[in-house]
Amino acid sequence: MYEFLTGPAAIAAFGIFFIGLIVRVIIYIRGLHWQMDRVTYTVNVSYGIKGAIRSVIAWILPFGSVGWRSKPGITLLFFIFHFGLLFTPLFLQAHNFLLKERWGFSLWTISDPTADLLTIITLVAAVFLVLRRIALAEVRILTTAYDYILLGITVAPFLTGLLAFHQVWDYHFWLMVHIISGEIMLICIPFTKLSHVVLFFCSRIQLGMDFGIKRGGMKGKGFAW
Amino acid sequence: MAEGKLCNRKTVDTKEYLNALLADKSGKQYYKEMEELDVDTDKLQATLKASLKSRLRTWLEICAHCGMCADSCFLYLANNRDPKQVPSYKIQSTLGEIVKRKGKVDNKFMRMVMDTAWSKCTCCNRCASFCPFGIDMGIMFGYLRGLCFSQGFVPWELKIGTGMHRIFQAQMDVTSEDWVDTCEWMAEEYEDDWPDLAIPVDKENADIMYTLNAREPKHYPDDIAETAVLFHLAGENWTVPSEGWDQTNLAMFAGDWGACKIQVESVYKAMNRLKPKRMVGTECGHAHRSTVIEGPYWAGIKDGKTPVESIHYVEWVAEALRTGKLKIDPSKKIKEPVTYQDSCNYIRNGGLKNISREIMSYIAEDFREMTPNREHNFCCGGGGGFNGIGRYRAQRNAGLQIKRQQILDTGAKLVISPCHNCWDAIRDMEEIFKDGIRWSFLKPLLINMVEVPEHLKPEGEL
Numbered sequence: 001m002y003e004f005l006t007g008p009a010a011i012a013a014f015g016i017f018f019i020g021l022i023v024r025v026i027i028y029i030r031g032l033h034w035q036m037d038r039v040t041y042t043v044n045v046s047y048g049i050k051g052a053i054r055s056v057i058a059w060i061l062p063f064g065s066v067g068w069r070s071k072p073g074i075t076l077l078f079f080i081f082h083f084g085l086l087f088t089p090l091f092l093q094a095h096n097f098l099l100k101e102r103w104g105f106s107l108w109t110i111s112d113p114t115a116d117l118l119t120i121i122t123l124v125a126a127v128f129l130v131l132r133r134i135a136l137a138e139v140r141i142l143t144t145a146y147d148y149i150l151l152g153i154t155v156a157p158f159l160t161g162l163l164a165f166h167q168v169w170d171y172h173f174w175l176m177v178h179i180i181s182g183e184i185m186l187i188c189i190p191f192t193k194l195s196h197v198v199l200f201f202c203s204r205i206q207l208g209m210d211f212g213i214k215r216g217g218m219k220g221k222g223f224a225w
Numbered sequence: 226m227a228e229g230k231l232c233n234r235k236t237v238d239t240k241e242y243l244n245a246l247l248a249d250k251s252g253k254q255y256y257k258e259m260e261e262l263d264v265d266t267d268k269l270q271a272t273l274k275a276s277l278k279s280r281l282r283t284w285l286e287i288c289a290h291c292g293m294c295a296d297s298c299f300l301y302l303a304n305n306r307d308p309k310q311v312p313s314y315k316i317q318s319t320l321g322e323i324v325k326r327k328g329k330v331d332n333k334f335m336r337m338v339m340d341t342a343w344s345k346c347t348c349c350n351r352c353a354s355f356c357p358f359g360i361d362m363g364i365m366f367g368y369l370r371g372l373c374f375s376q377g378f379v380p381w382e383l384k385i386g387t388g389m390h391r392i393f394q395a396q397m398d399v400t401s402e403d404w405v406d407t408c409e410w411m412a413e414e415y416e417d418d419w420p421d422l423a424i425p426v427d428k429e430n431a432d433i434m435y436t437l438n439a440r441e442p443k444h445y446p447d448d449i450a451e452t453a454v455l456f457h458l459a460g461e462n463w464t465v466p467s468e469g470w471d472q473t474n475l476a477m478f479a480g481d482w483g484a485c486k487i488q489v490e491s492v493y494k495a496m497n498r499l500k501p502k503r504m505v506g507t508e509c510g511h512a513h514r515s516t517v518i519e520g521p522y523w524a525g526i527k528d529g530k531t532p533v534e535s536i537h538y539v540e541w542v543a544e545a546l547r548t549g550k551l552k553i554d555p556s557k558k559i560k561e562p563v564t565y566q567d568s569c570n571y572i573r574n575g576g577l578k579n580i581s582r583e584i585m586s587y588i589a590e591d592f593r594e595m596t597p598n599r600e601h602n603f604c605c606g607g608g609g610g611f612n613g614i615g616r617y618r619a620q621r622n623a624g625l626q627i628k629r630q631q632i633l634d635t636g637a638k639l640v641i642s643p644c645h646n647c648w649d650a651i652r653d654m655e656e657i658f659k660d661g662i663r664w665s666f667l668k669p670l671l672i673n674m675v676e677v678p679e680h681l682k683p684e685g686e687l
């Protein structure tokens with residue numbers, strides 16, 4: 001079982017994840033249309049690049065945009081959540097140990113207590129995201145089961161990883177569940193709103209080009225995101 | 226498939242149809258027929274397939290449902306934070322549903338979509354600057370309006386507007402003769418005060434070709450005279466085209482992309498015919514947006530630019546004041562507190578925020594910014610056609626509250642509002658709330674402030 005899950009199943013999951021995301025980006029770019037989108041993507045390119053960079057940078061830095069600054073609470077929550085989401089699994093010792101064993105390379109790693117702490121922080125952030133969805137009328141109206149399910153799929157590897165690491169009840173059981181949940185998450189990403197992992201960049205670049213090329217970018221310093 | 230005589234999927238291309246629409250007071254019959262109008266679901270599906278491309282599809286799909294866009298929308302704020310006014314909700318429950326159901330929607334649903342597209346969004350694009358993914362509801366609602374229009378679900382006034390553009394290449398029934406007559410009349414009227422004042426029509430190779438808003442010849446001809454006086458004082462070599470002179474575009478608000486193309490091409494044709502160095506447009510915001518910013522795309526011009534360089538009136542004013550073509554008499558600068566309405570169309574979506582500030586630095590002693598301002602300013606409350614649709618008057622009036630509060634908070638009683646639409650909204654606001662606010666275009670203010678060179682003064686006034 002373990003051999004299968006960390007072998008062929010893992011390869012399949014990562015394959016779907018990477019290929020799926022690449023396909024999403026290709027479909028996105030191919031579906032752009034200068035006349036229908038009303039942006040000359042291939043003319044005035046320097047303005048487009050400038051606009052794109054400004055748009056991405058402003059929104060990827062904590063408090064980098066007027067929008068982020070106008071809502072410090074959710075901004076903090078968002079960045080903590082995503083930091084945990086991306087940083088923890090990438091630099092986890094156990095993951096890198098497996099990487100080394102199976103693929104022959106590994107990344108720089110963080111200590112286990114650090115990983116533990118980050119995992120717990122990520123889980124707590126997720127709880128707050130749920131509470132926010134329930135508490136705020138403007139978020140409640142947008143929320144459906146889909147949002148909860150995807151949030152669940154996203155944090156399940158964190159919960160199960162934590163339980164396995166602390167060997168709560170049955171280590172082996174949790175480890176299997178962990179790996180399965182991790183693979184489910186990877187597979188879901190290209191097919192759901194989680195595709196924003198790459199489409200965030202596509203969308204921000206596109207809008208940045210729109211403002212950079214057409215909507216005022218050639219006049220003055222550009223949009224103050 | 227049932228279609229009405231007035232309310233149908235056809236475009237307004239004949240005077241008979243246009244007159245029948247106009248004769249139907251407030252669109253009574255029109256809206257009645259709309260209740261029976263069938264949705265051509267095959268056509269809707271085909272349109273979606275042909276035009277709902279990756280950008281819009283992605284926006285609908287990746288929206289995190291996070292609600293960060295909620296209070297960026299003035300209509301959400303103005304309606305007591307009604308969750309149904311959250312931008313994401315408005316689009317998901319309309320365009321999102323249409324896409325989900327692959328176009329299989331019924332008449333009742335389409336009427337709800339129409340009401341949402343025209344009374345719950347002014348396409349001001351403000352929410353786009355507050356969404357982490359950059360999801361732009363203004364663009365999505367623009368697209369949705371196009372879908373509605375192609376199915377015949379469009380407010381009566383806007384259907385008429387598209388007919389005007391299709392038939393007269395102007396948003397009102399002003400013919401080329403009417404227009405040229407108005408120019409002559411105004412030149413004569415103002416000649417006594419401004420010797421040698423002229424409004425040159427169809428002059429080739431001028432430095433400036435001026436285009437404007439059809440309501441100026443129709444209802445506010447003095448605006449044309451003011452334009453002429455200012456160009457005259459600045460010593461500009463300018464002209465107006467006899468055809469292709471209306472820069473505005475109600476078809477953009479209506480989602481009639483065919484009429485949009487007809488309208489902007491009429492102006493581009495004038496540019497190609499008269500070969501001016503530049504085009505200067507009037508103060509109207511959406512006119513600039515449609516003819517200068519979006520227009521080249523409707524016309525299929527690959528570099529996204531108008532045939533000759535085109536600028537907004539504020540750019541010309543700033544330039545004239547900067548270079549000294551127009552000089553402000555320091556004793557006549559505006560002394561009282563004054564604020565400036567940043568129009569979505571040429572500020573947020575046109576990048577002219579600093580130009581506007583530059584003008585204020587020349588003409589005002591106590592300029593007060595609204596909060597928020599520049600590209601983050603709120604819509605005046607009347608954009609995207611909202612001002613002109615009787616069916617949504619109550620909703621429009623409710624929406625004015627945000628701008629009103631912004632203005633009152635500055636402490637200024639005078640609002641400079643170059644955009645015609647914003648100007649109307651503020652006028653209506655004053656009519657409703659009676660706060661003692663005054664509003665003005667730039668032209669009349671400038672005329673009272675500029676120094677008149679000796680040789681341009683009327684005889685005897687020495």
Ligand code: HEM
Pocket residue numbers: 005006010013085088089092094095098112115116117119157158161162164165166175178179181182183185186
């Ligand atoms: C192919 C898929 C995966 C495999 C084979 C795998 C394997 C493992 C292993 C062996 C552990 C260590 C348990 C221990 O300490 O003995 C672990 C922990 C962990 N995994 Fe994964 N994992 C996978 C996917 C994921 C994904 C996709 C995520 C999150 C996005 C994730 C998050 C974590 C976390 C947060 C921990 C540690 C929790 C802690 O230290 O408190 N894993 N994983």
Ligand code: HEM
Pocket residue numbers: 074078082085086129147150151154185189194196197198200201289290291293357358
């Ligand atoms: C560089 C990569 C990423 C970027 C730029 C990014 C960006 C965003 C943005 C802008 C939002 C919406 C804003 C908000 O909720 O406040 C969001 C939400 C979310 N993201 Fe990401 N994300 C990234 C990677 C990921 C990954 C790897 C996952 C996990 C699979 C993930 C899961 C989520 C979830 C579940 C939400 C919704 C949160 C909620 O329920 O409120 N994201 N992300």
Ligand code: SF4
Pocket residue numbers: 297298299300312315345346347348349350351352353362363366604
């Ligand atoms: S474009 Fe403007 S009016 Fe429309 S939803 Fe966004 S903020 Fe509201």
Ligand code: SF4
Pocket residue numbers: 142287288289290291292293294295312313355356357358359360
């Ligand atoms: S801010 Fe953007 S992602 Fe969030 S709900 Fe609004 S449109 Fe969707």
Ligand code: SF4
Pocket residue numbers: 347348349510511567568569570571603604605606607608609644645646647
């Ligand atoms: S009328 Fe003025 S403020 Fe209102 S949407 Fe149009 S440009 Fe914006």
